[in-house]
Amino acid sequence: MTAIGRATIEQAAARIEPFAHRTPALTCRTLDDRFGAVLQFKCENLQKVGAFKFRGATNAVRSLSDGEAARGVITHSSGNHAQALALAARDRGIAATIVMPSSAPAVKRAAVEGYGATVIECAPTLEARESTTAAQIEESGAVLVHPYNDPRIIAGQATAAKELFEQAGALDFVLAPVGGGGLLAGTACAASAWCPAARVVGAEPAGADDAQRSFRAGRIIPSTDPQTIADGLLTSLGDQTFPLIMRHVHDIVTVSEAAIVEAMRLVWQRMKIIVEPSAAVPVAALIEQRLDVRGARVGIILSGGNVDLDRLPW
């Protein structure tokens, strides 16, 4: 396990500061009243590319030596990390290659290409993604930037919670969604450094509950056939994120699909901001009372806002 402490997170914060938004921390009295708590929402949906992923990608890209950077970066992703890496690479003026499954929506491919990256299609299986990526690395020497299982990524994601503590002060709880665990591990490391009294709780869909099962078992239990509308949370924990989560996270809770949709709509309706299903998962945990936050000060990382406006789940 690579320890990610205060100094590492501060270095990441300094590295990304010229490029990333310092996103607002918003409050909403209606939601406070509903849940009987003081909620502070860290709006990473308002981050560049619409997701916290830009923090980690920028920290990773900016951590490369000039020699490494000259070889370009590569990843396999059809989600927010793909856009994040594409923009982070463009900001540095280096090449980015994104391996995407042929099943990825055209709009996602266009977004990545819009940021100047090269998209390489592969068959829609994990094996094809990994072998296509490996072949590309072999050919071009590009540096792999994994979506979450990388200390530079985790340190970058940690900067969101660092800012939240600066903006909101001490908190009793910090909630974040968990897929591969980069955001949750980073959030927990930041809490450990800046607000050690805060309880850090991960939230995930019941239909993709590998993180809770892994957390309880004390070993990584990969996801098999996850089913959820929260398409950012389909991935399994990695050997870099899991030990940090075991060490610094207090609990992982699960939520129903209905609660995710209800939470998403609640945030849109009352806060006037667009969150994607994955980002609504911690709010769903409040709706389903998966933890007792009454009277507490609660930070919630709203992870992203990338949705298809023509296909809303209500």
Place this chain on the structure above:
Amino acid sequence: MTAIGRATIEQAAARIEPFAHRTPALTCRTLDDRFGAVLQFKCENLQKVGAFKFRGATNAVRSLSDGEAARGVITHSSGNHAQALALAARDRGIAATIVMPSSAPAVKRAAVEGYGATVIECAPTLEARESTTAAQIEESGAVLVHPYNDPRIIAGQATAAKELFEQAGALDFVLAPVGGGGLLAGTACAASAWCPAARVVGAEPAGADDAQRSFRAGRIIPSTDPQTIADGLLTSLGDQTFPLIMRHVHDIVTVSEAAIVEAMRLVWQRMKIIVEPSAAVPVAALIEQRLDVRGARVGIILSGGNVDLDRLPW
């Protein structure tokens, strides 16, 4: 004409500060690139009740003497001002009566009642609204708080632009939508006090272009049968807002309905925030190139975010 200068606006700001959000000023590189300008969006859609109207209503309610306040407040509105006045009154612990046309959507009535106000229905004509309101005032002695034609309201709305100048620094342009003119007049007064070099431009739907016609004619020409999706901009200028607009506003431009919908979707898609059609009108003016902002620093007041999520215009 009641002059509304720096001291008046600062008093309003101090009065509302404990109650209103200091909303964020957001930027978006994609939109900057598209319009060739540096845009600063003042997010009044993230204000309490989802609209700038809460500023003016709170300033008006907090300006009342204890004796006036004890009589309660009243207005006629089916829009954002109704919710704003209801919440501002509740914050002060006084009664609010809202006269609404029987044609108002049940959801709007429920929202107002949710803030503790009493709703009185009337026939859906301006005459019925005014006579019902007058009868209520006669009976209860409640203080009328007009949606826009009131210096306290205008001074309250001016605080949004004041904050924007504090957050964004000097601007070359400030754009705001114009209906009854409370927001535009307030914005222009704030610019006159804090950034006199800024050109203040109002934007309205071509289908409700009474403000542009009035501005050009130099006298108030009321709206007759306005047709637009921007339902917050159907009203006509008043004798308090019009002279301030004539004095401090540089131009009023109009936009098409198609551009309003395009602008609304553009903001949702790229900025991940929910704006209502009225709020999208200044962005529509950029889409239709109604003013030349290339290379300029442009402030845009995003006036509100109250939309029916089940009835989106795309």
